[in-house]
Amino acid sequence: MRLVLYLSVFWLTVGHCEKLFHNRDYSDISPSSQHQARPVGNQAAAEEYLRKYGWTDQINWENIQRQKTENSADDHRAPQDWLDRIKEGSSASKQWQQSQAESTTTSAYIEALKQFQKANGIPVSGELNKATQEAMNKPRCGVPDRVVSESALLDNETHDILNQTSDFNKTTDTNGGTNMIGTSKVRKKRFLEILLSPSQREVPVGPDLFNRAPKMAFSKAKLTWRLMGEGYSNQLSVEEQRHVLRMAFRMWSEVIPLEFEEDNHSPASMVDIKLGFGTGRHMGCTRTFDGNGQEFAHAWQFGDIHFDDDDHFTTPNNGNGISLLKVAVHELGHVLGLPHIYRMGSVMQPSYIPQDSMFELDWLDRKAIQQLYGVCKSPFDTVFDWIHSEKNEYGETIIQFNTYFFRNNLYWLYENRNNRTRYGDPIPLSVGWQGIPSSGINAFVHIWTWTRDAIYFFKGTQFWRYDNENDQAYTEDAEGKKYPKLISEGFPGVQGPIDTAFYNKRDQNIYFFKSSNVITFNVNTNQINGYPKRIIDVFPPVVQNDHPIENLNAAYYSYHYQSIFFFKSNFFWKVVNDWDKKQNPLLPINGLMPKKNISDQWFDICDVHYSMLNKN
Ligand SMILES: [Ca+2]
Ligand SMILES: [Ca+2]
Ligand SMILES: [Zn+2]
Ligand SMILES: [Zn+2]
The missing domain is CATH 2.110.10.10 (Hemopexin-like domain)
Incomplete structure (x- = not known):
């Protein structure tokens, strides 16, 4: 069992595996807790969190998906060449490497921690205090937070606009969306341009992503989706799952000229967006789910959506779990090309915020997606x-x-x-x-x-x-x-x-x-x-x-x-x-x-x- 867990960690972090092996303490992994996400409680776990969600280095998330496609044929088995390379290390060399690694990672770690604190509205201390741990242990989306790079933060205009995000919060919260129109239109437009400018997103590579429409949006007006048969949740009836997902697609199509059609008949390769629930290693995905808590779903732009079935999903306004509707709307936002948006009221915030009775897309969510797909324009009868x-x-x-x-x-x-x-x-x-x-x-x-x-x-x-x-x-x-x-x-x-x-x-x-x-x-x-x-x-x-x-x-x-x-x-x-x-x-x-x-x-x-x- 332990060997399998080690292997899956290796498999996920190709390229960083040696470093990770020596930095990580695996004593907290035990078979009895495998369906419970490990809370972030020490520096090693916090470092892993910051690395996993792109705070240490921006992550090429789309690239991870491509690895998945290439390797999907045998992704349930450990690759043979890794087995050959696993050797027991001597304790002496391990300690030496560990101290080397620590001195180089500390400043990057503290910097990443500060950025994380700033984005989450926690006093910026660079210390892994209780508030920071709590923020890291909140249920969240698995798509990395692509924080603005160092150079962009130094850019004055970007800095101004990022600071203005807090103004947007205030305006929306006290006055509602409509009052914003006219009063700060120009600012919002500039904010959106920065938010959605190509430098903020990974440029997709690979043959399947060539010839896309400009602005990295789906170029078709109608997209098909399917809840995959091998990916049904064990928590809700299939009808409930499909109903909630249908509502999620509908919420986006109510604000952009894109239609979504549920397609349960075409060959799977023809379906644009495939959705499924899974636990741990799931659906041939390179990313492993972490058990109950923390990461509850992830998604790829123009790609698939996976939900962690170890997390407790509920139908809208039903119990204290995680609203499947809200999570699905968020993940679909990623599929359509939206990044995480750190703004109160936005459905694209990375952490889960319990659902209000009438959950809707807020003003900026609408404007952000319309920046990619335009607004609906058709004559009326x-x-x-x-x-x-x-x-x-x-x-x-x-x-x-x-x-x-x-x-x-x-x-x-x-x-x-x-x-x-x-x-x-x-x-x-x-x-x-x-x-x-x-x-x-x-x-x-x-x-x-x-x-x-x-x-x-x-x-x-x-x-x-x-x-x-x-x-x-x-x-x-x-x-x-x-x-x-x-x-x-x-x-x-x-x-x-x-x-x-x-x-x-x-x-x-x-x-x-x-x-x-x-x-x-x-x-x-x-x-x-x-x-x-x-x-x-x-x-x-x-x-x-x-x-x-x-x-x-x-x-x-x-x-x-x-x-x-x-x-x-x-x-x-x-x-x-x-x-x-x-x-x-x-x-x-x-x-x-x-x-x-x-x-x-x-x-x-x-x-x-x-x-x-x-x-x-
Ligand atoms: Ca989870
Ligand atoms: Ca008429
Ligand atoms: Zn997300
Ligand atoms: Zn997955």
């Missing part, structure tokens, strides 16, 4: 504010609105005050909007006067009326006539299909848009007002040539912004409102302000793969 009245706790009727975005078969509720989509969106249309077509809605109109309150959806040449109270489409009208009806029947003078429409409460007209034309329909007279007009004549550009001209995707009145917006492709135009006119009386009535990116005003409205959707 329709966008609208849904007005509904509710009784409050005093029995008073209050009017509320929610903003919805529809694209294909999915919809998102957008929380304007938080500037983000609702947690858990998108949802299939067929789940949230019963009785209307399950995809490709052209337009939404809510007629809202003192005497009428009616909601309509339009698709093709037909329209549906929606029953707000029962939250489903009407199947027939008051006279027993069936829905859907022809648009030309319900709105005489209007021929479907239409591009989009919106109801203007002020003049009580519906504006129907079709190609380059707009036609208004008065809801009181139930008639169109004259002939169709060109959109550009009714809504002239404020800046010449900056106009959608035709084929709008959506037009909607936003109660939040108290403005009408036109959407086309990935851009939007804001229609001049009263406030704009007050600021600048020269602006034309109904003029279109210059176009902007939709993704700059409404953040992170991202598709997720259908295999990740909550279908009920």
